[in-house]
């Protein structure tokens with residue numbers, strides 16, 4: 001999937017003005033890392049290091065599509081609203097699929113919608129405020145396979161046990177899964193995440209997470225999907241480093257609690 005933001009210019013240097021120049025250093029060391037990984041035979045499978053989600057066990061999961069092609073993940077936050085990432089905004093009119101485990105099968109639980117209006121956060125600048133609401137053309141029929149997820153009340157603990165899920169790349173090589181994948185995620189204290197990302201700004205309205213092993217996390221095509229903690233939506237998949245699931249560039253999610261009043265306002269007004 002093309003619509004995934006991978007940040008490639010990552011360095012741990014201290015001179016922001018050499019950012020453009022250091023990209024080549026970063027990518028050559030990334031290539032070197034990849035080589036090592038291939039030689040040592042480490043494997044990354046599923047969402048990247050995840051597992052098949054039990055069918056319909058994550059009934060809020062949405063696939064945002066364009067002309068029938070999966071583009072991004074999302075979460076049903078009201079019967080007629082899906083929460084996703086602002087970088088998933090497209091020129092065309094997206095559709096939303098709910099209630100499925102596989103994107104290619106014909107499950108009787110499947111419900112399909114047109115997006116009648118997109119609400120990317122007005123402060124989205126290509127990096128921060130990466131959050132968007134999509135208004136559906138009708139209300140979803142709540143069932144065992146289709147349910148609304150609540151937004152997590154309060155602020156997340158610095159270290160929380162969560163999951164994330166999606167239909168994105170399972171091999172960091174454009175390999176798509178047959179069914180929805182999920183992976184356990186542990187959130188990281190803000191300062192640790194900031195330090196690992198070096199010059200890439202990690203703001204208070206972002207939350208970072210890693211898997212329990214290397215090569216676990218989200219990948220291309222998972223964008224916009226939720227970070228779910230204690231059954232509630234706490235984050236939105238935003239961006240990762242150039243290698244999916246690399247704990248040196250922890251996965252970054254938009255922190256939902258920072259946008260609660262914006263979300264409420266859009267929902268109330270529409």
Ligand SMILES: *[C@@H]1O[C@H](CO)[C@@H](O)[C@H](O)[C@H]1NC(C)=O
Nearest residue numbers: 043044045170171172173175
């Ligand atoms: C993609 O990566 C996975 C996991 O590393 C590997 O098993 C699979 O063979 C790769 N597929 C292709 C088409 O390269």
Ligand SMILES: *[C@@H]1O[C@H](CO)[C@@H](O)[C@H](O)[C@H]1NC(C)=O
Nearest residue numbers: 051161162163183184185212
């Ligand atoms: C994922 O997390 C759940 C609950 O926190 C735990 O029961 C399960 O063993 C974990 N699975 C893996 C593969 O780590």
